[in-house]
Amino acid sequence: IHPSYNIFSQQPQQTLNNNGLQYFPQSYQSISGGGRVLGGNSYFGNFVPSGPPPQPGIPLAPQPTQDPATLGCGTPPASCPNSRYRSYDGSCNNLRNPILGTPNTPYTRLLPQNYGDGISNPTLAKSGNELPLSRLVSLIIYPDAPIEDPIFTLNAMQYGQIITHDMSMILGSTQAQPHGTRCCSPDGQLLELANIPEHCYPIVLPEHDPQHSQTNTRCMNFVRTITDRDRRCIPENQAAEQLTAVNHYLDLSIVYGNTDQVNQQVRQFQGGRLRVDQRNGQEWPPRSLNASGVCAIQSPQEACYLAGDARVNQNPQLTVLQIILLREHNRIANALSKLNPHWDDETIFQEARIINIAQHQFISYYEWLPIFIGVKNSLKNKIIFNTKDFVNDYDESVNPTILNEHANAAFRYFHSLIVGSLDLVTEKRSSYGSLRLSDWFNRPQILEEGDNFDQLARGLNTQPESASDQYHTSEITQFLFRAGQPFGSDLKAIDVQRNRDHGLASYNDYREFCGLPRAHTFNGFLDVISQKNVEKLSTLYESPEDVDLTVGGSLEAHVPGTLSGPTFLCILTEQFFRTRKGDRFFFENSGTSGLNLDQLNEIRKTSISRLLCDNSYNVRAMQPRGFERISHSNPVVPCENLPAVDLSLWKDMSSGHALPSAGVPLDTVGYGGHLFYKK
Numbered sequence: 001i002h003p004s005y006n007i008f009s010q011q012p013q014q015t016l017n018n019n020g021l022q023y024f025p026q027s028y029q030s031i032s033g034g035g036r037v038l039g040g041n042s043y044f045g046n047f048v049p050s051g052p053p054p055q056p057g058i059p060l061a062p063q064p065t066q067d068p069a070t071l072g073c074g075t076p077p078a079s080c081p082n083s084r085y086r087s088y089d090g091s092c093n094n095l096r097n098p099i100l101g102t103p104n105t106p107y108t109r110l111l112p113q114n115y116g117d118g119i120s121n122p123t124l125a126k127s128g129n130e131l132p133l134s135r136l137v138s139l140i141i142y143p144d145a146p147i148e149d150p151i152f153t154l155n156a157m158q159y160g161q162i163i164t165h166d167m168s169m170i171l172g173s174t175q176a177q178p179h180g181t182r183c184c185s186p187d188g189q190l191l192e193l194a195n196i197p198e199h200c201y202p203i204v205l206p207e208h209d210p211q212h213s214q215t216n217t218r219c220m221n222f223v224r225t226i227t228d229r230d231r232r233c234i235p236e237n238q239a240a241e242q243l244t245a246v247n248h249y250l251d252l253s254i255v256y257g258n259t260d261q262v263n264q265q266v267r268q269f270q271g272g273r274l275r276v277d278q279r280n281g282q283e284w285p286p287r288s289l290n291a292s293g294v295c296a297i298q299s300p301q302e303a304c305y306l307a308g309d310a311r312v313n314q315n316p317q318l319t320v321l322q323i324i325l326l327r328e329h330n331r332i333a334n335a336l337s338k339l340n341p342h343w344d345d346e347t348i349f350q351e352a353r354i355i356n357i358a359q360h361q362f363i364s365y366y367e368w369l370p371i372f373i374g375v376k377n378s379l380k381n382k383i384i385f386n387t388k389d390f391v392n393d394y395d396e397s398v399n400p401t402i403l404n405e406h407a408n409a410a411f412r413y414f415h416s417l418i419v420g421s422l423d424l425v426t427e428k429r430s431s432y433g434s435l436r437l438s439d440w441f442n443r444p445q446i447l448e449e450g451d452n453f454d455q456l457a458r459g460l461n462t463q464p465e466s467a468s469d470q471y472h473t474s475e476i477t478q479f480l481f482r483a484g485q486p487f488g489s490d491l492k493a494i495d496v497q498r499n500r501d502h503g504l505a506s507y508n509d510y511r512e513f514c515g516l517p518r519a520h521t522f523n524g525f526l527d528v529i530s531q532k533n534v535e536k537l538s539t540l541y542e543s544p545e546d547v548d549l550t551v552g553g554s555l556e557a558h559v560p561g562t563l564s565g566p567t568f569l570c571i572l573t574e575q576f577f578r579t580r581k582g583d584r585f586f587f588e589n590s591g592t593s594g595l596n597l598d599q600l601n602e603i604r605k606t607s608i609s610r611l612l613c614d615n616s617y618n619v620r621a622m623q624p625r626g627f628e629r630i631s632h633s634n635p636v637v638p639c640e641n642l643p644a645v646d647l648s649l650w651k652d653m654s655s656g657h658a659l660p661s662a663g664v665p666l667d668t669v670g671y672g673g674h675l676f677y678k679k
């Protein structure tokens with residue numbers, strides 16, 4: 001274990017370029033994570049101008065025409081307006097490369113692709129053989145064991161999924177079942193090679209699968225992520241990179257949408273509010289335009305919601321938090337419109353959006369992240385700061401793009417925290433009943449029954465999450481998206497399969513990248529993985545070189561004070577560093593955040609518990625630290641005793657004058673030109 005792990009000192013510089021291979025081949029990567037500008041070899045021709053950065057309000061160089069036969073890999077903005085507000089798709093956040101962080105662009109990587117054919121086929125063993133069946137890996141490595149986390153609540157898990165959905169979504173997946181592409185026969189058999197639809201990479205079930213052999217099923221659906229190669233955005237001989245469907249920034253795009261079109265669908269265009277439907281005296285998100293397509297509803301009347309993110313209905317507790325964040329916007333908008341009657345709908349909407357995003361970034365970075373990646377680690381790597389001032393660490397040379405290793409291996413480790421049974425909890429904190437998770441995937445109607453919403457909100461803060469370890473509830477390894485069927489899919493088999501679909505470099509490669517010694521035998525893993533698990537790995541894999549990142553990383557002993565082992569910690573730390581430092585609008589930047597210092601310090605009073613209190617109907621009390629279980633040092637107290645953001649600080653004294661724009665005060669943003677990769 002590396003207690004003194006430091007991302008700044010562990011980055012082998014030579015991994016960025018090796019044997020003339022360009023690991024960051026596209027314009028998206030022309031701004032590196034390391035503050036170094038890597039080759040300006042841009043697919044988008046002139047898109048990254050070699051001259052001075054474009055200024056807001058000035059049109060960019062003419063854009064190359066896209067091959068009309070493809071859907072492309074992101075849409076560069078025509079120009080960057082001089083705006084105080086974020087765009088919905090994240091464009092123009094980075095003024096030097098305005099497409100950075102926008103939807104339908106590729107993930108980036110720390111290490112080069114490891115495809116079976118070097119270009120796009122799923123990873124193979126070094127011998128050229130197939131890797132062990134991903135379902136077999138799931139059965140052997142990720143069994144079910146009901147181990148509660150001793151400290152943290154279900155809300156810690158659930159807010160993690162909110163953060164995830166805000167940051168990325170593999171392109172081509174909806175997380176609603178069944179997927180449009182079917183890679184298995186209707187009776188669960190593998191299809192003849194000639195009949196397999198494009199993009200299929202079915203999960204082959206082992207012969208003696210304890211569940212699926214009962215129904216003689218040998219095949220589980222799995223559709224490959226769409227890549228820049230599929231979309232013909234890169235030259236034929238260049239290795240594929242997967243695309244992510246949502247904008248990369250931590251900006252509540254799950255609430256506000258990732259495009260102008262979705263934003264228009266969710267807005268009321270009155271009083272700065274988001275659209276809601278009133279039922280039983282409560283406010284609910286509007287109805288999805290494609291309820292039977294995206295939800296597993298059993299009657300046409302059942303609720304199925306529309307939100308900024310397509311996955312909003314995926315599980316009940318996720319939907320609870322989506323609704324909390326939606327209601328919080330409207331609560332803020334109502335207050336702002338009372339304080340500033342002269343503001344129009346657009347101003348109220350955008351100012352409420354600034355506050356809601358700032359609170360979300362504060363909760364994510366200061367309340368949630370220290371639990372997951374450690375307080376010391378976060379302070380040391382400048383991911384959080386102990387200050388009552390602005391931080392002003394924005395650096396336009398930091399690439400905010402989501403790392404493939406982060407979204408498709410490291411961050412998925414926390415699937416281990418999912419619990420299979422959701423407690424309904426009364427105000428006295430006694431259990432009133434529970435919901436079986438797999439009964440309610442993509443069926444949010446249950447939230448509207450009785451006072452389930454409030455009971456689930458209390459459950460989030462009362463029930464422990466599952467421990468972060470190799471054990472996973474069978475609700476996600478046997479019954480995922482089962483939609484009324486006896487069995488469903490297996491999220492851990494999917495995670496392993498996705499690792500190979502994306503051609504991630506091996507666990508051993510990332511060990512070395514992150515500062516652990518390379519293992520030459522399976523026993524070389526013993527420094528961080530238990531004997532029992534090393535034995536399991538050696539029975540599954542032919543060579544230590546073959547162990548998938550998803551698998552090896554998930555078996556490491558945790559770095560003290562964090563919820564992950566050293567290799568995943570390295571990847572998570574790098575991602576959250578980039579996500580704050582590469583976001584021009586991050587809430588701790590002066591000018592561009594849209595907050596003055598008093599307002600910033602007001603935002604710093606918010607908490608997940610207060611958010612639940614303010615946006616449920618009959619929740620009257622909560623413990624102060626909502627991601628931590630109730631205890632003597634964290635007792636349930638009346639909601640009004642929890643610190644709150646005083647919105648009266650947003651009373652606009654400059655009545656009649658336009659609010660200042662966030663455009664071009666870059667010279668006043670004190671990023672000071674220091675390189676953050678300290679050697």
Ligand code: HEM
Pocket residue numbers: 157158159160161164168169170173175244314315406407408411412414415417418476491494495498
């Ligand atoms: C009940 C809770 C959850 C369910 C049912 C769930 C389910 C899923 C599913 C079905 C996928 C897509 C898999 C694929 O096709 O490759 C996925 C992706 C993912 N999940 Fe979860 N998940 C849950 C909670 C979480 C949590 C708590 C985290 C992290 C804190 C997380 C992190 C991720 C990440 C990073 C991805 C990939 C995102 C991307 O597409 O870029 N999930 N999850």
